[in-house]
Structures are given as structure tokens and as C-alpha cells.
Amino acid sequence: MAVSETASMSPVMAFALVGALGVGSQWLAWKLRLPAIVLMLSAGLIVGPGLGVFDPARDIGPLVAPMIAIAVAIILFEGGLTLNFRSLQDAAKGVQRLVLIGAPLGWLLSAAALHWVVGLSWASSTVFGGIMIVTGPTVIAPLLRQARLKRRPAALLQWEAIVNDPVGALAAVLALEVVLVLQTTETRGEAFWDLSIGIGFAVALGLAGGVGMAWAFRRGKVPEYMKVPVLFVVLLAVFAVSDFVLHESGLLAVTIMGLWIANAGLPSFEELRRFKEHATVLLVSGVFILLAAGTSLGTLEMLGWRSALFIVVVILAVRPATVLISLAFSNIPWKERILVAFTGPRGVVLVAVAGLFGERLVAQGVDDAALIGPLAFALVAGTVVLHGFTLTPIARVLGVTASDTPGVLIVGGAPWSVAFGQLLEKLELPVLIADPNHAHLRAARRAGLKSYFGDVLSEAAEHSLDFVRYQKVIAATDNDAYNTLVCTGMAHDFGRESVFQPVPVRQETARHALPATLGGRILRGELSYFEANRRIHNGWHFRATGLTEEFTLDDWLDKNPEALPMAEYDGKAGLRLLDQDAQLKAGPGDQLIALYPPDPPEESAQRH
Template identity: 65%
Template sequence: MATGVEGALSPVAAIALVGVLGVGSQWLAWVLRMPAIVLMLAAGIIAGPLLGIFDPARDIGPLYGPMISIAVAIILFEGGLTLNFHTLRDAAEGVKRLVFIGAPLGWLLSTLALRYGAGTTWETAAVFGGIMIVTGPTVIAPLLRSARLARRPAALLQWEAILNDPIGALAAVLAFEVVLVLRTAEQAGEAVFSLVSGILIACALGVAGGYGMAWAYRRAKVPEYMKVPVLFASLLAVFAVSNEILHESGLLAVTIMGVVIANANLPSYEELRRFKEHATILLVSGVFILLAASLDFNALSQLTWRAGVFVVVVLSIARPVTVLAALATTKIPWKEQILVATTGPRGVVLIAVAGLFGERLVELGVEDGGIIGPLAFILVAASVVVHGFTLKPFAKFLGLTAAETPGVLLVGGSRWTTALAETLKKAEIPVLITDPNRGHLRRAREAGIDTFFGDILSEAAEMRIELNGYKIVVAATDNDAYNTLVATDLGPHFGRENVYQIARDKAGYARHALPSTLGGRSLASEATYNELNRLMWNDWAFSVTKLTEEYTREKWRADRPEARLLAWIDTEGEPHFVTDDEEAKAGPGVRLVSMLPPGETEQEGDAPAPDAEASAA
């Protein structure tokens, strides 16, 4: 790897290392099923202060600060893009209270925690207390993805994190302006005018930028291939202009711009949001690696035992009291209030803004202003580790996860999907059948299967179905084109490896073949809608067979040569659909879900496998 003087990495090598460490940490976290934030934090510290391989200030130079600022702006803009008002529903009142009551109360309690817990001066406590309003969308998003919370608590945490981030930055600006007036000859009236006008201009820029983009896209003023580049350039322009007027107000401007676009009902919205999500994953990874690698152990040595007291007070007193007071008298169940109250991880915005204001306080002569940066890092590290490892089990304990076991979403009501759903339900796997034709769901309702009457792609489905509770989608309607549309649209949400569709009638003809970018994976049966339901009419049945050390997958296949293997259930009860036999894990305790012809149906105690379960016809 190319290096410069004194072993420093070249800027290109340094940026490449950031990408490898950040994305590699996220991938490893996915493999190990660990919180990605924890691994990114560890990777940055190991590569930076521990081994000395990477020093952002040394290796990247003057671009380090602007890179962090722009990355945070893009992250907040993407967060704003996810805030569609339709997703609020019954969480709207809670979000308003967390913003209008929780933010000021959190500022006050954080200031008190700093003053009496960490022992800082009132000036440092007021500035840093404002910054601590933020709860970090860069951390909340990965945690929600892994914890799979129920819709309302997830919405509360997501909206609070994104909306309070720019509010926290502006609170710090307000407190700093007060300190500036007290420490210099600047007039209070001028400071207030500068602050208020800056906030109003930032709001105006955000609204104008959002409506301007929506108008241009809706009127086809921007060609399709330039929509994302124009969006990027516009948000950077809004951010820069707003920051020139009032420092840190750019975060407010880009957040508002994202919210406006999210609620403009644009045809290209999904493409824009997905691209931004991919960019945000890269940016979150990069920013965490940069900030962790920039950690100065000498600065941390300035902290005393009171820093630990401060962290404990913030996590165990200030955060819970703030949320519970804000959500008091609402209709939100107490379990959800407790979960939100005990979940307040801080992220990159806190560290980035704290470092900036810490330097400014020192320049003003506030002696303990320099400890803001180390305190911020310790709070972020502690909150990330604590919430990263406790959110999912605590949510499960409270019963606020979307589902204990990832479920299966069957699109299309038919004799075949109903029988498959009954089989999965007996195997204790959550299953839901959706269909826009109420008559197609009659058999499923009679069998006690959960159903949704409506189009799975509709806004009503998004609002009423806990999609986080399902891992696999099987599109199995009698309309091949609709199956392809469903699989293509839901692929990015569930992961294309988890979206399947039944075989198409004319898939074998070259002129009817579809590109690999459309549709889902084919089920192992390779059967069409008509063929699958014909098999059901001919008394084929579903069966679940448990493998043992003696009764392996190979023996099962030898005993059932005509069986159509569809899925397997691992030892933890999680379902996995397959495209061929080899995809099914063959270990003891694994259960195979298949269709068997008449005469081969396994009955309780009658199958070669001693643990074979009863079949569902």
C-alpha cells in the first residue's frame, strides 16, 4: 500500500482503507449476527490509535473535516427521505412530543448531567447539552435493521433520531452564541437576530430545494439518468449556502429538503431513496472508521472518574426521564414507552459537532471546552455497545419485535398456498397470505391462516402489514406478470435472495424470457400456478420431515424420488426456501418441507425418519 513520509498512507490508500474497514465490518457483522456499529468502532480504533496504521488528519489532511461534514449532511438528507408522513400513523403524537417536549427537556437534563456528573462549567455544559439532544440516525438505522422492532416503536426511534439531529446542532449554536455574547463585547440583539434569521433562511432553503426538485422531476425538466446527480448537487448547494449564513444550519436545511421530497409523491422516489440508502451505508461506515481512527488517547487521559458517572447518569436517568415525561398521557403502551426510553444511542453527528464546538470554546477561553470531544466519544462508544447488544433481546422480552421467528409472506390465495401456509404454521413459522380478491382468501380464512385483503404493493399494505416480521416472499398468483412485478418491487426490501416466484407459463420460450434484473428466484418445484394446483387436486400433499444423523437428506431423496423439495427449516426454526436440493442444509435437526405424491405422504410415526411430522393436504 502506497505511503508518504514517515509511514503515512497516501490519501487514495487511506480512503481505500476506510472503505475496506467500514464495509468489511458491516459484512462481518452480518455474518456473525452482531451489531455492525460495534465492529466498525473496534476496527477504527485498532487501525488508528492502537496500531498507528491510519491517522485521518495525517493521511487525508485538510479534506478530513469537510468530508465528515458533507457525509453527515448526506446521511441526514437520506434520513429525511425516509420520513413520509404516512408512516407516522399512530406514532404521530409521540414524535411531536419527543421533538417539542423531549428535545428541550433533554437539553436541560443533559446540561445538569454534565455540570454535576462530569463536573464541567455551565458554559461547556450548556453547549454540549444542546448537542446531546441527538440520538443518532447513523446508529439507529443499523440497530432497527437487526432488532426488527414492531412498527410504532421503530417509527418513534427513527423519526426522533432524524428530526432531533439538526435541532441538537442548532441548540449548540444557540448556547454558543450566548457564551459568545457573555465573553465578548458582541451585542445580544445582534446575536439573536443572526441566529433567528439563519434558522429561518435554512428552513426556507430546505423547503425551496425540496419543492424545486419535486417540480423539476414531475415536469420532466431533468432527464432520468441525471436525476440522482442533480439531487446530489442540489443538496450540497443547499447545505453549503445555509452553512455560510449560519454555521451548522445546513443540517436543518438538508433534513427539511429530504422530508419535502419524501412527501412529494414522486414516481422516481423509490429509485432515489434506494440509491441514497446505498450511499448512506458507505458514508456511515466511512464516518465511523474516520472518527474512531481519530481518537486521541492523550485527550481521553484528561477525563476522570466523573466521566463514567456522566455516562451512567445520561443513559440511566436523563434519557429515560426525558422520554417518559414527553410520552406521558399519550396512548402509547407503557412497554413501548419503556423501550424508547431505554434506547438512546449517540452517533457520528454528536462527535463531529462536539469536536467543532469544543475547539471554539477553547478559543473563547473556556478552559474545559477541550474535554467535549473526549466526553462525546466515550458517550457514543458506551451507548453503541450497550444498545447494540441489549436492544434486540430487550425488545423480545417486552414482546415488541415484529416476530420471534422470521415469517413467510405468500402472495396469492389458492389451494396450493393455503396448504403450504398450513404446513408452515404447524411448523411454528409465521405466515401471511395476501390477495386483492377476497374470494381467493376464503379457504385460508377457514383454515385459520392470517390474511390481508388487498394489493401487497399498495400503501394500505405498507401501513397495515408488519413487513419486518417476514423474511421470505413467495409470489404465487395466477398472473405471471403480477408475480414478476411483486418480486421485482419487494426484492430491495427483503433482499433478492429471499424473494421467490412460481414458474411462468411461457418462461421456456426465448421471446418471453425476462432479464435477470426482473422477477424473483424460481422455486425448486419449477411448476406453474396451474400445475401446482393440479397436483393439489390430484391429492399431492405437503410434508415436513426431520433429518437425523441416520436419516440424511440423501436417504430422504432416495425414499422420495418424486418429492418436490421447497424449503428447509434450520435448527433455530428459521425457514429457507430453495431452488434445488443442494441448497438445503443436510444436518441433524433440519426439517425438509416438500410436496409428496399420493401414497408417499408421511404420517406421524409411519415415516423412515423417526421425527417426521404429519403432512398437510
């Protein structure tokens, strides 16, 4: 007897398994620098149709469908929260073209490919074609960090994914509404009336939820510690009420609600954004594992040569045609157009929404919609694996990479920062020195270093700076509180292990010491801003020393007892900044970067 027929587990154990597989896959993907979606897909298929250990319908029961529906609603709400209209206005014309022209064109071409290549009905093709507009913002970001593209092609890919996320969801929801209403009503007039009432009510309810939350948060009607719970409860209420009036219109309502809140200019929006990102990571993981594990072997066997041909057509025809037509007669160079045209990985949002919508269509008698879920899995796996391995070499061939190795963003134009930046540039590492004080950047400009006048935490910096080129952040201004603010704000995107600051001047006293949850890692040597710059003024200098089999780390330590090691550089692994607790690991072939005391006069004369 098959394992799936004999083995079963309690719902609690099933929930624990879903969480462990989903979050565990994402962590392992981060550790191995692989696309998380591929590992989640593999894990779900292995424990589900592969081994038969986990079957959502058997082990969890009737709760599976409403759980996935609520999770998708929150995911789409998150998609609405990412779309800030001011960001779209500030984006390049190329991004606007990819959204305004590319989204409807991609919808049309994708639906045509589904109908004529795979053989799906127009109902299934139209719904799935709308979801295919989304190119996967959660997948694009790590690929861009790995490829180190120039600013313009990176911005085109990143902002297209972010903006098209809610646009594709809206397109799919509207298409689903049309199909469901036509399937459940007898006359076209009645269908049009039901659809108009449902969509109108969903839009009105979504706007009411967004306006109400914005008003309550702005007027202080909800205490800070209750904002996230209240938002979550209102979100569920809007979804449930709208869905009661017209089936699946709740997804449209919560997307509209997210759009309104994203553009309301709330002072507490950052906290809400963090909530939705954390919630989305958990929910996307859970939905992906549930959908993959619930896929039967029979359904997977339905994917024949037509499905493989469909993926080829999407990658080699639909995506390139959409991008090249959208960017026609623009000022974007052809090399960048080609790169964007052949880069379109799909992500977890597509799989989650496609799986749910496919089930809804099957329940209404659209039998071929059972293929939507497996096709989504195949499309995501194919595009993520392909682009994950080809984006970097294609970008290098086309000459649109910004740098082979990630660099350092230094906030603060003090002498210490300029001296460190000059040494990093000699090692051919990208360096940017930013400072909100224009006078502080004079030394950096005289040294020929790239500089930015402004606040790196501002919205303008987000749109004008190419953060993808940098992997480490050093906040070294004369304001310890601002350094802490910069590290805290950038830790979310760069990682807490990659943001550094000098030791605060008054850190040793309990009255001035900040919580460990704020700020970045303290640079090795534990020099304050003022002490570091005093040493530079007194003749201390940075130098990189290459280690060999003959001249090891121990030899260097014996020869330079007063020098302060600050970083280690491996041409392949990149730069490793050292914090106050770091152990030196540099070996043969590595460069050891240190702050040296002033040279004796005779040695200084020889060195110069």
C-alpha cells in the same frame, strides 16, 4: 520513535484504507450479526490512536475537515428525506408523544446530565444534548429484527428513531448556531440579528432548493438518468451558499430541503431514496473511520469516571424519564413502556454530527467541546453493546416478543399458498397471507391463517403490517409481473436471498424473459403458479419429515424419488427456503419440507 511519527501513506492509499475499513466493517457486522458501529469504532481506533498506522490530519491533510462537513450535510439531508409527515400522522399516539414531548424533554435532560455530571459548559451541553435526541434508526432496525418484538413496541422504537433523526439534527444545528453567533458577536442584539438573518436565509434557501427540485422532477425538466446527479449538485450548492452567509447554517438548509422533497409526493422518490441510502452507508462509514482514527490518545484519556457515570445516568435515568413522562396517561401497557424506556441505542449519525460540531465549538474558543467527540463514541459503544445483548432477553421476560423464530410472508391466497402456510403453522412459524383480491383470501381465512387484504407494497401496508416478524417472502399470485414487482420491491428490505417466486410461465422465451436484476429467486421444483396449484388440486400435499442419525437425507431421497423438497427447517437457525440451484443440507434433527405426490389409497387410509 512512535509509528505515527515515522509511518505515513499517500492520500490515495488513505482513502482506500478508509473505504476498506468502513465498508468492510459493515459487511463483517452483517455476516456476524453484530452492530456495525461497534466494529467501525474498533477499526478506527486500532489503526488510528492504537497502532498509529493512519492519522487523517497527517495522511490526508486539510481536506479532512471539508470532507467531513460535506458528508455530514448529506447525512442530514438523508435524515430529512426519511421524515414523511403523513407517516407521522398515521403513527400511533405513542410515537407522536415520544416526538412532540420526548424530543424537547430529552434535549433538556441530556443537556442537564452533560452539565452537572460531566461538567461541560452550557454551550457544549446544549449542542450535544440536541444531538442525543437521535436514537439511531440504522441501529434500531437490526436489533428489532433480532428481538422479534410485538408490533406496538417495535413500532414505537422504530418510528421514534426515524422521526427524531432529523428532529435531533435540527435541534443540534439551531443550538450550534446560537452558540457560534454569541461567541463571534459583541452584543446580544447583534447576535440575535445575525442569527435571525442566517437562520431565515438557510430556511428560505432550503425551501427554494426543495421546491425547485420537486417542480423540476415533476414537470420532467430533468431526465431520469440525471435526477440523482442534479440533486447531488443542488444539495452541495445549497449547503455551500448557506454556509457562506452564516457558518454551519448549511446543515439546517439541507435538512429543510430534504424535508420538503420527502413530502412532495414525487413519483421518482423511490430512486432518490435508494441514492441517499447508498450514499449514506458509504459516507457514514467514512466519517466514522475518520473521526475514530483522528481521535488522539490524550483525548481518550480525558474520559474518566465522570464519563462512565454519564453513560449510566443516560441509560438508567435520562432515557427512562423521557419515555415514561412522554407516555404517561396513554393506553400503552406498562410492560411496553418499560421496554421502550430502557432501549435507546445511539448510532452513527450522533457520532458524525457530534464530532463535527465539537470541532466547530473548539475552534470558537469553547475548549471543553473537545470532549463531545469522545463522549459520543463512548455513549454509542455503551448503548449499542448493552442493548444488543439485553433487548431480546428483557423482551422475553416482559412478554412482549411476537415470535422466537422469523416467519414467512406469502403474497397470494392460492391453494398452494394455503397448503404451505398450514404446514408452516404446524411448525409454529408465523405466517401471513396477503392478497389484493379479497376473494382469494377465503381459503386462507377458512384454514385459520392470518391474512391481509391489500397490496403489500402500499404505504398502508407499511404502517399496518408487522414486517419484523417475517424473514422470507414468497410472491405467488397468478400475475407473474406482480410477483416480480413484489420481489424487486421487498428485496431491498428483506435481502435478495430471502425473496422467492414461482417460475414465470413464459420465462423460457427470450421475448418474455425478465432481466436477472428483477424479481426474486425461483422456488425449487421450478413450478409455475398454475402447475403448483394443479398439483394441489390433484392431491399433492406438503409434509415435514424429521431426519435422524438412522434416517438420513440420502434415505429420504431413496424413499421419495418423486417428492419435491421445498424447504429445510432447523429450530435454531430457522427456515431455509430452497431455490432452483440450492443444494440440500438437512441433517439429523432438521425437518425437510417437501411437496409429495398423492398417497396410494392404502397408505392414505393409514395416514388418516
